[in-house]
Amino acid sequence: MSAFRTVRGMRDFLPEEAKLMKFIESKARRTAQLYGYKEIITPVVESYELLAAKAGEEIRSRMYAFKDLGDRKVALRPEFTASVARLIATTLRNEPKPLRLFCVGSLYRYDEPQQGRFREFWQSNYELMGSNKPEADAEIVMLTDSLMKSVGLKNCVFKMGHVGVLRGVLSHEKLEDKVQNEVMQLMDKKQYDDALRLAESAGASEKCIVTIQKLVELKGGDVFETVEKAKEYVRGYKRAVDAVMNLCEILKLVSETGEKIDITVEAGFARGLEYYTGMIFEVYAPETPIALGGGGRYDRLIELFGGEPTPAVGVAHGIDRIMLAMQRQKTTLRTEEEKTIMIIPIKEKLKREALKISRTLRDADIPVEVEVMGRKVTKALEDADRRETSYAIIIGEKELKEDAVVIRNLKKREQRVVKIENIIETIKNNKL
């Protein structure tokens, strides 16, 4: 055996898996079309500075970064957002708004592999830029719901929140942005006690601490009741109240579509990425404890990359994770199996005829395989059967003299002699 294998964290997709992945990708692409998102393709390799610009220390330290032969410092993209932001800040800066962009592809992070996490992974990514309206946020949530349903996933749950709630409370206390970020990060890690202690030592009031505590505990149940309670808790913190109202508006829009979407609101929900400024959410499938997708609003991002201030909301879906969730739910792909044909020349000298006929069939858009192992008919038919081929076309001298071949239906085990010029018609019209 050769000692070669895939590098840690990288994997092969064998036909079955490749098919599943391409299926999800096609659904993601279709969803993009249905919602009016234009697909763009950006490079896997970008300048290190671009990718590091906005990424936190954590992501930066896990980038595949290296110098190319021209001594440029580059890295493999760990996410799409930087590339898209680069485009919006430069080439696409004068595009009419709203601007809806979609991309799908592989990303790279030097993490320790574990359930649903690999060093090379695939995402579909949707960004809606130019609108600060709640309907834009709602669209991103709906779109995610559409995608999950279109691949056949059942019972997905959305976890939603709004970074403005906690931030509103913290900033009211005049805590520095940096401290706020740290507190938010601790909250994201669910280290609530540490978060509170940090806020307290930075000068947050007793009232603030109590408020945050109550917010953290506030989750689940009826969405609108939760929102009402949150509004009560943050009374007096104007920006926090605004945030709750905004979240409420988005939730209303989503729920009023009539589509059944399972949503849980967590008032103290924080997502790690520092650039979120508004609504945030993650999607889960019940069998899988990891987020299948996540996103939210980031109104500052484009200006961080040197563009015009542009409100934006977006989402990324982990294709690998969706695959995992589908496998756990035993989702069956609804794809049509195409008929396949095996061409078997009986004699060595008939193989030219086999290739010729195969070409004719392919030109007529019929998938064909030619027996290339030099097998005898018996073995060749066995092989065709094992591959669940629909038809075998057997080319023999006897029939060829009459410009004909034998077409055998392998499922029915019936066969008939057919003129070469009639092969296409016979197969296309299921005449056997």
Next chain:
RNA sequence: GCCGAGGUGAGGUAGCUUGGUAGCCUACGGGCCUGUGGAGCCCGGCGCCCGGGUUCAAAUCCCGGCUUCGGCCCCA
């Protein structure tokens, strides 16, 4: 980066405790079978994760590494 459990032909496994010829099933290639199979029989190729150590002798015991699967961290 840290922690835990594992690694025997391509896949699934036996052997490991108690060191001594690596066995089985499936899959793969071929023959029996010079034009009709899905059966059977027979033959063949392919293996102890890697590197050290202990020993007359290591798949087996010891150490280190790699790697797989999970957990932490982070995230999709």
